[in-house]
Amino acid sequence: MSSSEDEYDPAGALDDIESTLDTLETILEPLLSGKMTWEEMLEKESGDHMGRAKLNMMMAFGVCDLLFVYLQMKGHDTTDHPVMIELKRVMEYNAKIKEAETAPKPRMKLDTAAAGRFIQAAIPRSQRIAPGTASSTPTPEPSKSNSKNKLTYEEVGMSSRFKHIGEGEVLDLS
Structure with a gap:
């Protein structure tokens, strides 16, 4: 046996998986027990559209990834499986969300013609200067x-x- 095989601790890996699954069950407990719907969880977690997009993307990635892991554990070849197409699609959406977060915000533009009309309307006619x-x-x-x-x-x-x-x-005044 090589030294890398000697260092691998299956019991430790199993403990890590169990703790991760316990954390996942704790987070998803309101959904799994039926106390809360997915829409209610979205509203509770974030009111903005970006937060909702992140939660939906994370849920889709989690489902696809769990299916991918399940298929690999069963010994199926996942290279040509449709789950890979879905995982790639979800990753593309994740990249789009990150791009939308980091994109510069659009700057406000001044409508100079409208500003000129406002100013002209505010100046009394007797004080206006002829153009030019x-x-x-x-x-x-x-x-x-x-x-x-x-x-x-x-x-x-x-x-x-x-x-x-x-x-x-x-x-x-009376």
């Missing part, structure tokens, strides 16, 4: 002259409309 006439100089402050045809800035500004509030004036 914009300059790099700052816009002058509104005129504060006392012309008869023009209202002064103080008369129409925010401070004049609510000046009675700041002066302590009491309005009788």
Whole structure:
């Protein structure tokens, strides 16, 4: 016998398999006992679509892998067996899930035309600058002259409309 055969401990391997199966039974106990359906388990474990996809993929892989191990233990040749096709398919889906997790998130794009319309709608018509006439100089402050045809800035500004509030004036609304 070679040294690798001497080191193999079948009792240890059996203990490892038993502990793994015990863990699997503990995890799947709600499903096996009928206390919970697969859909309820999916909702309990994860609310997002990625988590559901992972759980479904793990379940499919587990079933296919257990069938593969069973067939090998029975001495069947699994190289051309349909379970191999299913295992490859499940592994491809696993790769797709990993790719979806690591893919960069799409960035938001700014619709500049819509932003321009919003800005134009927010600016009063009297303060709009005609396209092409914009300059790099700052816009002058509104005129504060006392012309008869023009209202002064103080008369129409925010401070004049609510000046009675700041002066302590009491309005009788009855």
